[in-house]
Amino acid sequence: MPGLTIGDTLPNLEVETTKGKFKLHDYVGDGWAIIFSHPGDFTPVCTTELGKMAAYEEEFSKRGVKLLGLSCDDIQSHNDWIKDIEAYTPGCKVNYPIVADPNREIIKHLNMVDPDEKDSTGNPVPSRALHIVGGDKEVKLSFLYPASTGRNMEEILRVVDSLQKAAKHKVATPANWKQGDPVVISPTVSNEQAKQMFPQGYKIADLPSKKEYLRFTNV
Structure with missing residues (x-):
């Protein structure tokens, strides 16, 4: 797979998120992080996914793993959409940041561009991609799903356990x-x-x- 993949160092990009601006390396810190993209705000599969990510956040946190979502919509759109996500998944709060990328530059650096899909204006859209990054800022695992298939949180949790076991x-x-x-x-x-x-x-x-x-x- 061309672009950022397993073994590569995560680019230390400065990103704007629903929780403020920061550099990716600062966010990862000495722990682990899951960076996951979604094709767009207010879309059906993504709404279920981000809710499930919120539901599993405590389990990821126990393992020293931070979550970071991403799409090309702006911060206001993200904040409005979060209300739908939390309403659909009762009892869950989206406490993790979601990156805004209206210029579609971040998805290129993170190898999260859908090779086929375009938006109504012909611009590239994010794929349903996910990178697991270690404290050394290297990509340990990457998933790439089509837009039609939602991710399985139990599998993501399982591979985090596997990666951390192998690292130790x-x-x-x-x-x-x-x-x-x-x-x-x-x-x-x-x-x-x-x-x-x-x-x-x-x-x-x-x-x-x-x-x-x-x-x-x-x-």
Whole structure:
């Protein structure tokens, strides 16, 4: 995928948001952040998404993750739209900032431009993109959805758990992994190293090849 992607450093752009102006690196700080774009204010799928993001904000906060929304509409539009979002998702408050990008410059820098869609004036519109950024300001994971498909918050929470687990230990997470499930030890870790790093022990899958590359442990 061209443009900003996994392993790239997040541009330190100054942005105007519903919570004031700031630079992206300052907002991320030493923690984690999820930066997500939506095609437009007052649109159906986006209204459900931003409400769900608000509903999950506490869970993300427990993991040291900040949220940052973005669309090309202006601040006034965002603030008016927030009323609809909160009304549709009762009990939730949109406490996270939403970036305004009426000149459509920020979406270009963040690789959040829909390759096909244009607005009524022929200008580019944001894709339904999402970047998870670590404290080192690098992009750790990117999702790109079509406008017709809303994001699954449980999956976003799951991958945050996976990324943070991998960052803390030399492990990876297998298919369908969720918090509390066994993880797999990195192939770069020898069995001798694994004994020292994982004193709780690990299990080696018995495979036809007899190669001991699939090792499970709990961390």
